[in-house]
């Protein structure tokens with residue numbers, strides 16, 4: 085087993101699937117010779133050829149749309165959008181076509197494609213490089229919306245995404261790309277999609293998060309553990325379709341829930357989870373569901389970036405409010 | 411697929427040119443360039459742009475500035491364009507255009523603040539109608555179309571000038587706006603900085619079109635190529651185009667042929683995808699030495715004046731850097747205070763929370 089960081093795990097999953105499935109092709113800006121601006125596709129063009137690892141001209145609409153055509157024709161395209169800030173020209177293709185090709189044709193044509201994109205704040209990147217638009221895609225029927233929170237999760241979930249028969253939007257947290265390493269067995273084993281992962285078990289409360297914010301959430305859980313308060317920590321991983329059962333099961337045990345995400349609050353995906361708790365778990369709730377989120381503001385440029393991102397302090401304050409509620 | 415190669419910016423097809431790379435006059439100079447002494451301000455602006463670039467790169471390397479996009483080798487474009495514009499025209503730049511922005515009156519402190527992660531850098535003290543630089547590639551072309559339409563509607567003699575890269579001409583935003591600009595006959599100049607690369611994508615892989623200028627033909631107006639390393643050629647072509655636009659004959663497109671001598675940005679390493687020989691060969695065509703050679707040949711410029719100019723630029727930049735570094739970070743409330751004309755009541759609790767949890771020091775900063 086190798087110690088990989090998250091971006092290396094993405095690379096390993098792509099390489100594994102390129103090697104084992106001749107239908108897999110990669111396309112995107114700067115992904116070939118340059119290996120991607122984050123090096124997620126490093127060495128893949130040299131290894132698998134420029135016909136399967138395509139450097140495209142600068143055109144997100146065409147990248148997403150061409151992937152749909154490739155997928156319908158039996159390929160398994162994995163398209164990269166260089167940053168989620170530049171995914172919007174592709175929205176027409178994703179929303180009007182990728183998500184509904186199967187439905188429109190009653191399964192005659194399908195769209196087994198993956199759209200990968202680095203997302204999130206915290207690396208002092210330029211303007212439009214720090215947003216978290218996962219709720220936008222989780223809102224679209226017919227899509228899967230997946231976000232890994234660690235190298236091993238990235239490896240297994242990306243393999244699952246490529247093998248999935250339907251379109252998957254796969255957001256990679258830039259803040260975690262090189263933050264830490266983990267043992268990753270490059271054995272081609274996929275993780276389940278459509279399932280949350282309980283990454284830590286406890287009895288007093290439930291934390292729910294995904295992507296990079298899982299770091300701060302775990303830090304807060306550590307501090308509470310030092311005070312004798314134990315928490316379930318759930319990594320949502322696949323936001324759509326949502327495995328509400330795992331979250332409900334945890335909250336049935338703990339009665340208190342704090343949801344943490346870095347996207348803006350209004351219409352953020354935390355609201356969907358909170359609604360699910362109210363709809364299906366009201367009787368087990370001992371306190372109002374708390375959300376710790378980015379503010380409803382444009383993600384600030386670097387100098388205020390960390391005033392925007394939920395901090396351990398904010399998560400702890402929400403946890404205490406949930407714990408103290410009588 | 412073959413690994414595509416870029417042609418020399420000196421190969422036959424660089425469009426109109428007045429000065430050879432060695433600074434020899436190739437054809438009768440335009441009126442503004444008849445007196446060599448009158449070219450000194452253009453020379454100065456290019457030297458200042460490069461000196462500013464160099465300093466910004468150094469600030470980035472020492473952790474005092476965020477990612478930065480240098481305009482090394484492309485100084486003639488920003489200077490040629492902005493020097494031909496009038497004050498109340500509107501510039502819609504992208505991230506490689508601080509040369510043009512400086513001439514438009516945007517201050518160095520403002521440019522540094524922006525790249526240092528502070529939105530106040532976009533609140534230009536001069537150039538109040540100019541757009542902030544655009545990061546999502548080619549999206550500014552659509553805005554430029556609208557700006558130009560507003561000018562046309564009000565029967566003004568103002569023009570909109572939109573800068574974009576060679577890579578940007580592959581995007582729908584560019585094609586759609588160019589087409590509409592042609593249909594509407596608006597006073598819009600599209601100026602393509604064809605620096606032969608879009609990060610790692612060479613011009614030859616970007617499009618099979620023989621020139622980028624010819625794309626305008628399909629939209630019903632003329633596109634021309636100019637030597638983007640010859641500031642006289644850029645300025646002459648822009649001035650000519652703007653005169654036409656002001657007279658009601660628009661739009662126009664100019665493809666300025668140049669070369670990106672540096673990395674794409676400070677986050678890039680161009681040695682991964684292009685040969686060092688290609689870059690070193692391109693240095694012989696760069697715009698500053700070219701104009702200096704001409705000015706020196708005519709006796710309008712000399713070593714002493716050059717040294718003086720370098721010192722003057724360095725001092726001006728020193729003052730700007732000092733002021734930039736002395737600027738305290740924006741207050742956390744600034745995240746909220748410019749979002750709407752007035753802060754909606756629903757947002758007040760979030761603003762309070764932001765102030766309550768504001769950390770004086772950026773604890774997680776690396």
Ligand SMILES: Cc1ncc(C[n+]2csc(CCOP(=O)(O)OP(=O)(O)O)c2C)c(N)n1
Pocket residue numbers: 113142144166170506545546547548574575576577578579603605607608609670674
């Ligand atoms: C819509 C969009 N897609 C991708 C990017 C990432 N990106 C930033 S610059 C760049 C290349 C642009 O090349 P070009 O238009 O030639 O301008 P240059 O940087 O060479 O001046 C890319 C792909 C972006 N900023 N916007």
Ligand SMILES: [Mg+2]
Pocket residue numbers: 575576577603604605606607608609
């Ligand atoms: Mg370019």
